Amino acid sequence: MALTGLDIYKQLPKKNCKECGVPTCLAFAMALASGKAALDACPYVTEAAREALNSASAPPIKAVKFGKDSVLGDETVLFRHDKTFYHPTTLLIHVSDTLSDDELRVKLQEIKNLEFERVGLHYSIDGVAVVNDSGDARRFAQVAAEMAESTDKSLVLLSEDPQAVKAALVQLVSRKPLIGAATAANYEAMVNLAKENSVPVIIRAEGLDALNDLVEKAQALGYKEFVLDPGSRTPVETLANLTHLRRLAIKKKFRPFGYPVIAFTGKSEPLEEIMEASIYVAKYASAVVLKTSSQAHLLPLMTLRQNIYTDPQKPIQVEPSLHSVGNVNENSPLYITTNFSLTYYSVEGEVETSKIPSYILPIDTDGTSVLTAYAAGKFEPEKITEAMLACGIADKVKHRTVIIPGYVAVISGKLAVLSGWKVVVGPRESSGIVSFSKTLSLS
Amino acid sequence: MLIIGERINGMFTDIGDALRNKDPKPLQYWAVKQEEGGAHYLDVNSGPAIPTEERVAAYEWMVKVIQEVSELPLVLDSTNYNAIEAGLKVCKRPAIINSCPVEQVKIERVFPMAIQYNAGLIGLTMDKQGIPKDAENRVAFAMELVAAADEYGLQMEDLFIDPLILPVNVAQEHAPEVLESLRQVKMLANPAPRTVLGLSNVSQKAQDRSLINRTFLAMAISSGLDAAIMNANDDELVDVAATCQILLNRSIYADSYLKVFRAR
Numbered sequence: 001m002a003l004t005g006l007d008i009y010k011q012l013p014k015k016n017c018k019e020c021g022v023p024t025c026l027a028f029a030m031a032l033a034s035g036k037a038a039l040d041a042c043p044y045v046t047e048a049a050r051e052a053l054n055s056a057s058a059p060p061i062k063a064v065k066f067g068k069d070s071v072l073g074d075e076t077v078l079f080r081h082d083k084t085f086y087h088p089t090t091l092l093i094h095v096s097d098t099l100s101d102d103e104l105r106v107k108l109q110e111i112k113n114l115e116f117e118r119v120g121l122h123y124s125i126d127g128v129a130v131v132n133d134s135g136d137a138r139r140f141a142q143v144a145a146e147m148a149e150s151t152d153k154s155l156v157l158l159s160e161d162p163q164a165v166k167a168a169l170v171q172l173v174s175r176k177p178l179i180g181a182a183t184a185a186n187y188e189a190m191v192n193l194a195k196e197n198s199v200p201v202i203i204r205a206e207g208l209d210a211l212n213d214l215v216e217k218a219q220a221l222g223y224k225e226f227v228l229d230p231g232s233r234t235p236v237e238t239l240a241n242l243t244h245l246r247r248l249a250i251k252k253k254f255r256p257f258g259y260p261v262i263a264f265t266g267k268s269e270p271l272e273e274i275m276e277a278s279i280y281v282a283k284y285a286s287a288v289v290l291k292t293s294s295q296a297h298l299l300p301l302m303t304l305r306q307n308i309y310t311d312p313q314k315p316i317q318v319e320p321s322l323h324s325v326g327n328v329n330e331n332s333p334l335y336i337t338t339n340f341s342l343t344y345y346s347v348e349g350e351v352e353t354s355k356i357p358s359y360i361l362p363i364d365t366d367g368t369s370v371l372t373a374y375a376a377g378k379f380e381p382e383k384i385t386e387a388m389l390a391c392g393i394a395d396k397v398k399h400r401t402v403i404i405p406g407y408v409a410v411i412s413g414k415l416a417v418l419s420g421w422k423v424v425v426g427p428r429e430s431s432g433i434v435s436f437s438k439t440l441s442l443s
Numbered sequence: 444m445l446i447i448g449e450r451i452n453g454m455f456t457d458i459g460d461a462l463r464n465k466d467p468k469p470l471q472y473w474a475v476k477q478e479e480g481g482a483h484y485l486d487v488n489s490g491p492a493i494p495t496e497e498r499v500a501a502y503e504w505m506v507k508v509i510q511e512v513s514e515l516p517l518v519l520d521s522t523n524y525n526a527i528e529a530g531l532k533v534c535k536r537p538a539i540i541n542s543c544p545v546e547q548v549k550i551e552r553v554f555p556m557a558i559q560y561n562a563g564l565i566g567l568t569m570d571k572q573g574i575p576k577d578a579e580n581r582v583a584f585a586m587e588l589v590a591a592a593d594e595y596g597l598q599m600e601d602l603f604i605d606p607l608i609l610p611v612n613v614a615q616e617h618a619p620e621v622l623e624s625l626r627q628v629k630m631l632a633n634p635a636p637r638t639v640l641g642l643s644n645v646s647q648k649a650q651d652r653s654l655i656n657r658t659f660l661a662m663a664i665s666s667g668l669d670a671a672i673m674n675a676n677d678d679e680l681v682d683v684a685a686t687c688q689i690l691l692n693r694s695i696y697a698d699s700y701l702k703v704f705r706a707r
Contacts, residue, residue, distance in 0.1 A: 005586050006593055006632035030586050033630065253633075 005033040011049035060250045066178040067154020072286035073260030088309040090126045090287040096133045097143040110293040120319045123302040127154030129289045137164035144168040162189035195223040204229040215256040226259045233266035246284040260286030315367035316341040322391035326357030330398045338365040350433035381415040399442040445670035448477030453490025462492045467508035474513040481705045482675035488520035502530035531560040539563035545570045545584045554595040563601040578623035603639040610647040625666040642673040657683040
């Protein structure tokens with residue numbers, strides 16, 4: 001976002017000396033805001049002001065990358081309907097180094113199982129967070145190494161002890177893990193460790209004021225690859241913190257909070273934990289660390305993440321392949337519609353209600369509705385004929401009748417000629433399908 | 444889009460007489476009627492009907508009698524800041540001060556007063572020399588008002604910049620400059636100051652006033668206008684304000700949107 005005249009004016013010396021060639025600092029600020037002047041024309045602007053003006057034109061939340069393709073931050077809105085959320089929440093499974101080797105094997109297998117195919121999409125877990133609960137640096141490094149060995153996913157290394165993190169990190173630098181947490185007690189060692197190894201680091205403090213202080217101190221060490229943790233571990237506090245952090249970063253361009261945020265669940269009962277994590281996915285957490293790793297718990301959370309991070313401006317599409325409703329057989333009718341999800345599911349719902357097992361073939365219209373697609377030349381007899389051939393419906397049914405939406409009755413003749421099928425014009429609205437289907441004769 | 448009803452003004456004969464006779468009825472009649480028309484605020488202006496030395500008492504009286512019949516917040520419209528202050532003291536809801544030009548003495552008097560009484564403030568993009576012709580100078584004045592708001596701690600949303608529209612029949616070249624000013628004012632600060640116009644000015648002594656008013660209103664709203672001091676009982680004009688809310692995606696569309704806008 002461009003700087004406003006007021007933002008710039010506040011950083012100027014207010015001497016009104018005219019040395020920049022403009023009568024007042026106020027007028028100079030406006031000239032800068034409209035791009036008619038350069039800041040260098042003012043000999044009195046301080047280094048701090050220059051820095052403030054430069055960073056004010058940076059994106060509100062920094063993008064922080066780590067591990068295997070994990071991108072945190074780089075968001076611009078508070079509500080997805082205003083634009084979209086860009087980077088889906090990174091989901092990480094908590095792995096404690098107090099687990100025995102046997103328990104570790106079980107955990108690892110569970111993590112490997114967190115891959116899902118659903119409605120034509122692939123969901124997967126993003127990584128593991130190895131936590132140094134044992135207090136033993138050697139064990140921590142050992143478990144971290146084992147995790148790195150057995151999975152290629154992103155890694156987070158968590159310990160209060162910089163020496164422990166260092167020991168674990170040395171062997172894994174090439175995996176670019178996220179490390180942490182830098183706290184008031186250890187931030188110098190932890191941030192310098194991150195800086196030396198070019199890995200991002202979690203900055204943790206209790207509450208927003210303390211976090212603000214700590215981020216500024218950490219920035220003073222000359223490093224800016226941060227992920228914030230406001231320290232809260234209850235849903236109500238974390239929700240408030242996540243909201244404040246996102247709001248201050250975007251609305252007020254508050255630079256110390258211009259970093260992605262990581263959330264840790266506090267609930268230990270898995271169903272409660274998933275509800276808690278759902279809040280954080282919906283409300284601005286860039287990463288969430290979870291204790292549960294069972295498929296039943298993670299699938300709904302990953303589905304929610306998928307839904308929240310879809311682009312509301314783009315129409316949602318269904319796969320343009322032959323769908324079946326109920327136990328279809330060789331006598332099942334064939335309905336044609338478009339692959340716009342609203343259109344498709346309206347048809348599917350009514351076909352389901354008709355209780356007649358049926359095939360539905362959504363034509364790929366780039367996710368547009370019947371009339372929109374027709375007007376744009378994306379729902380024409382040639383294309384429908386092609387799709388009917390490609391899906392192999394002719395081998396699945398013994399009749400040769402296809403039902404088209406009532407609003408495109410005009411294409412029925414040409415479609416009949418091209419496809420060789422009998423074309424029946426269905427009702428204009430899908431709500432008419434139930435009564436229509438009762439009178440339908442396929443012979 | 445805030446509609447500020449313009450009708451309680453001593454320039455109108457019935458209000459002028461009412462002020463001279465201390466008769467609250469015409470003021471109360473117009474307060475209720477403008478609210479029914481769709482007004483969100485009521486402008487209160489004694490005009491020249493009252494001698495200068497009586498204005499302080501007059502504003503206190505006007506505010507009191509209007510508040511007897513209406514819950515709407517008020518816009519206190521006068522160049523006499525003592526009169527405005529007397530009115531502010533008896534306002535039950537946060538009011539708006541109308542207005543302050545870019546003159547240091549006035550800024551020093553009015554901005555602290557706005558803060559003290561938790562009032563909004565209409566700032567005019569003009570100084571002692573008068574109204575600038577082009578957008579650039581209007582915006583430069585607006586920037587001075589924005590800087591003053593920042594200095595005195597007035598919330599940017601409480602500052603209403605008025606880029607001053609003039610009658611189209613005698614100052615035609617001003618209208619496009621005002622539209623451009625509305626656009627640029629929105630970029631001066633974040634959050635941006637709000638904007639307001641004395642809409643009816645655009646059609647003073649012109650033909651088809653209502654048509655000119657509502658056409659310019661639509662153009663101005665689309666350029667960034669947030670509020671207008673206007674005829675709240677011109678139904679077609681209020682319909683335009685309501686329709687703009689829909690077309691700018693500020694209110695969720697419903698078939699009954701005209702009704703919803705008035706019902707609030």
